[in-house]
Amino acid sequence: MRTIAEPVPPEPMTLARAARSARHRTTRWTVLLAAALAVSALLAIGIGPVPVAPADILAIVGHHLFGVPAEASWTAAEEAIVWNVRVPRVLLGIAVGAGLALCGAALQAMVRNMLADPYVLGISGGASTGAAGAILFGFGAVVGEYALPASAFLGALAAALLVYFIARTGGGVTSLRLLLAGVAVGYALSAATSFLIFASDSAEGSRSVMFWLLGSLALARWDAVLVVVLVVVTVTLAALLVTGRRLDAIAAGDETALTLGVAPERTRVVLLVVVSLCTGAAVAAAGAIGFVGLVVPHLARRLVGSVHARMLPVTALLGSLFLVWADALARTVMQPRELPIGILTAIVGAPFLLVLVRRMYARRV
DSSP: OOOOOOOOOOOOOOHHHHHHHHHHHHHHHHHHHHHHHHHHHHHHHHOSSSOOOHHHHHHHHHHHHHOOOOOOOSOHHHHHIIIIIIHHHHHHHHHHHHHHHHHHHHHHHHTTOTTOOTTTTTHHHHHHHHHHHHHHHOTTGGGGGGHHHHHHHHHHHHHHHHHHHHHHTTSOOOHHHHHHHHHHHHHHHHHHHHHHHHHOOOHHHHHHHHHHHTOOOTTOOSSHHHHHHHHHHHHHHHHHHHTHHHHHHHHTOHHHHHHTTOOHHHHHHHHHHHHHHHHHHHHHHHOOOOSHHHHHHHHHHHHHOSOHHHHHHHHHHHHHHHHHHHHHHHHHTTTTSOOOHHHHHHHHHHHHHHHHHHHHHHHHO
16 A cells, blocks of 8 residues: 655754854854945045045045055045044944944843843933033033043943942842833933933023934044043953853843853843943943944844844944944934934834834734
8 A cells, every 4th residue: 555655854954054054144244244334434424515535535544544645636624524523423433333232232131121222221311411410510620621421421330330239239130120220210310311401591501411412423533532432342342242152141041041150140240330331431422322222233133143142243333334324314414404313213213113012012922
């Protein structure tokens, strides 16, 4: 009697082959995004009320960096605009975008909540309160022109310490305690910032605070602030890559982390320090730019998976790309006026958040 043979299932991919495939995919996306960022930076430098050709931009940058002699086909005004205004602005956008995206990825693992971003721990709220005090009442005037970034950075660190001590009260630093403490501190600092604006007699100062609260790269210059942000973001990326396996472990849950030999509370404290420094530096330099830390890590996971050692470099590149183009649009969409970047990131981020919440609800149902 003839029998029908059962179909032979396809040979499963081995773990080694799966890991190799994931590495190749990550490498491809990293190279592609790095090339896209380089091209985007070049184009963004040339965009503005005074357009500059890419060839002239390369010649100007090469002349300033390496002393490359070139036949000047540009005006002195174009050279000043490119080197003194747009190049530092694009570099700051690259650094801030990468920093906020990296902090969002780390926080989502720390608190095991896919809706977390750098604002969830109240760090941005602390920076905003410090900046409002500097603009409206002259806090930090002793450091001169760096009063605004210094006050914002100190406010962010103070908020991080307050969140940590509140979360630690009555037990260890868990995901839920961090989340609840961050939300509470964030609301309190938002009220404090609003009170400072209300108590000020300066209408111009209040407008400056509101513009800063929505984020802007307009203050970017070749100064210590840009150097500090670049260094802090680079150190943050290196630190998160070193702790990538620990991030994977605590993202899977405290019990799983303990079985893998990872101390969840200690890891969260270390990550809180790193995230606080990076967020504080980014917000101090560019204001409170929202949604970058929420949107970008999810896009990176869709491209290369959720393993942090592979996801973090892609996250940094995507964050830089996102903010460079958001700033380019902010400078041009309402010329000669400049639109705060936070408005554009919210236009992109709010619909993304709704889609994300809908998908999470659909999975539970």
